[in-house]
Amino acid sequence: MEEIAKDEMRHSEKLSEMIVDLGGVPSMQHRELNFGKGGPKGFLKRLIELEKEAITLYTEHIAAIPDAKIKKLLTHILHEEEEHLEEFTEQLRELGK
Numbered sequence: 001m002e003e004i005a006k007d008e009m010r011h012s013e014k015l016s017e018m019i020v021d022l023g024g025v026p027s028m029q030h031r032e033l034n035f036g037k038g039g040p041k042g043f044l045k046r047l048i049e050l051e052k053e054a055i056t057l058y059t060e061h062i063a064a065i066p067d068a069k070i071k072k073l074l075t076h077i078l079h080e081e082e083e084h085l086e087e088f089t090e091q092l093r094e095l096g097k
Ligand SMILES: [Fe+2]
Pocket: 007, 008, 011, 054, 077, 081
């Protein structure tokens, strides 16, 4: 769980660097936090939902953005999100759904 959190911090850092390289200003604003309900199983279900959402968005962005350097970064992040999804799904399975 801690390793995945570190991956997510790296995603945020790499994306921020890319935005700055492109002349933009990264925003630190985030949407309202929702950690899910119902203890560990509920939290894992929410995390699975978020990883799936991220996978859909990165897949769409990779298809839409022609720049090879950006595509490469997003593809790397996408693969890590797919690993996170697998890991959370496995943890939920271990808890007995
Ligand atoms: Fe991420």
